[in-house]
Amino acid sequence: IEKNGNPAVIWLHFQECTGCSESLLRSSHPTISTLILDMISLDYHETLMVGAGHQAEKSLHDSMKANQGKYILVVEGAIPTKQNGIFCKVSGKTAMESLQEAAKGAAAIISIGTCASYGGIQSVAPNPTGAVGVRDIVKDKPIINIPGCPPNPYNFLSTVLYYLTFKKLPELDNLGRPKFAYGRKIHEHCERRPHFDAGRFAKAYGDPTHAQGYCLYKLGCKGPATSANCSVQRFNDVGAWPVSIGHPCIGCTEPDILFKTAIAEKV
């Protein structure tokens, strides 16, 4: 419940792997403890909360009631829609029902990860559960997408801190992503870019062209069409990101066509 002026946050998990939460747990500036103890009041989060069962449900509903119209709703995971959404249920309610109930009183919704933003891996054809993103279900609330699988936790934290500081949402692109993090293509700042410009491409994993750090475009890199700051922000405070460790970008921050095509190419 809102305390010390810190806004209440309700975090729902649906069809997902919890990688988005796991990624956030490894952030260091600020740390997750600073975030949830000093900056927000995290009233419900199935992975982090101590309570379970009826106690947890009570926390959820107490917070929704006490913070009507004021809480931030964070959603992690896609929402199954086929067969009335029976593929994901918590506390006897489908993900669709829980989302609609929690969205009603939210001031804004953050969809963390590609699952919650656009349906993610679960929605790859034949999409057996009819998985969709939050924006396909909720139409009457401000929704911020922080895609990525998982997204860089600093893109999420920066969005939360922006909202807490300026009391408004950051500027978003046409896919609902904050422009400060998703306003450029990763190709623009990739360290392999000089090889791309010079026409030097890695031909196969493990061969000398790969070992010499040549561009991964011919191994399927989607960097030229992927909007994200991975090549600048990097991950886990160790300076690495997929392309730096030799794997092509699969466009995990992008919706349908790019990401799903990349996944289909792998299977």
Ligand code: SF4
């Ligand atoms: Fe897991 Fe990726 Fe979905 Fe996050 S976006 S919950 S990391 S599958």
Ligand code: SF4
């Ligand atoms: Fe662009 Fe990918 Fe080549 Fe980097 S590795 S320069 S992102 S195509």
Ligand code: F3S
């Ligand atoms: Fe995803 Fe590509 Fe970045 S796969 S993590 S957008 S480098």
